[in-house]
Amino acid sequence: MKEINARTPLYDRYLRAQRRMRFMIGLARLAILAALLLLWELAAYWKWIDPMLASKPSMLWTSFRELAFHGDLFHHTRITGTETLVGIALSMGLGTAVAVLFWWSTFASKALEPYIVVLNALPKVALGPIFYIWLGDRYSVYGMAVAISVIVTIIMVENGFKEIGKTKLKLMQSFGATKWQMLRMVMLPASVPHLIATLKVNVGLTLVGVVMGEFLSSKAGLGYLIIYGGQVFQMNLVMVSVTMLALLSVVLYGVANLLARFARKKYHHEA
Incomplete structure (x- = not known):
């Protein structure tokens, strides 16, 4: 027809x-x-504000050109971007694995739930010196990034598991399906929207963790430039670094949106 x-x-x-x-x-x-x-x-x-303290857009453009073509602005931006991407991958992988463990074992969920609550409430900046001693100035940045975003990942993915209808799981159990089969065929595919939402949240959280880590211990990255600019009283350097952080966050969120569209299309196609 x-x-x-x-x-x-x-x-x-x-x-x-x-x-x-x-x-x-x-x-x-x-x-x-x-x-x-x-x-x-x-x-x-x-003169409503002091340009030496607050800078101004025209000065930022001049400073950006100097830092971009005669400095290491793009080098520091690349370092922060790489650290953020690695932190997102580690947080999503580790957080999803822990959420799966909690779904798999009720005993593990009940036993570890108080620790998750405490870690979620703990100010993560307090862990900075510990990560610096344990991991060194380079890898402590990743420690801060994961510490900030992994708990949120666990909570959001676990809540997504709980919202999935139990009718399908009971039906699969009646046919003798194993937990691994239920996880692979029902839980993870049905959790795609929750994983997408978690990824979008983790973009901002992980970037915050990376910058905090660079504040505390790093010798490179946009967070390091912000601290250095404040110490030598170069507010243009600080403002340019903050602007690059904003642009980096927009790019990362755009990539997360593209991945979300691809995942939704694949999920709906397979569904």
Whole structure:
């Protein structure tokens, strides 16, 4: 049979309205950013703020060019980005493994749950000196990144497991399925939306952990540049580093969104 085109004029108007809305939202975001930068520039020009202490956008652009073409800005950005990606991978892998353990063994879940609660409430910056002594100045950054994001990963993935309907699991049990088969065929595929949400949360948390680790012990990275710029009173260096952190977070979140779209398509296709 010939396929019937389900699109109607009303549906076409709806699609045009949605595209127009997305365009207006993007335009509004750019306008807000431009207004903030203009206000910052004018505040420095009219001496509402001290440019030596708060810098200004025009000075940031000059400093960015100097650091990018005659300094090591991209080198430090690459180090922070690599540390963040490794931290995300370690947190997602370790956190998912622990969540699977809690689902697999009720005894392990009950026994370890108080420790998870305590570690989640513990200020992670207090662990910085411990990681520095145990792991050294290089690997302590990864320790801080994992410490901040792994507990959230465990909690979110475990909650995702709990939300999965038990009817399918009981049906598989009645057919003699093992726990490994239930995990591989039901639990993990059905947890894809929760894993995607956890990944997006971990982008910000892991970047925070990396920067905190660089504050405490690192000799390279954007966190190190921020501390160094503050110590030598070069606020342009600090502001440029903060701006690069913001751009890095946007890029990482964009990559997480691309992975999320790919995972959703694959999940719906297999479902």
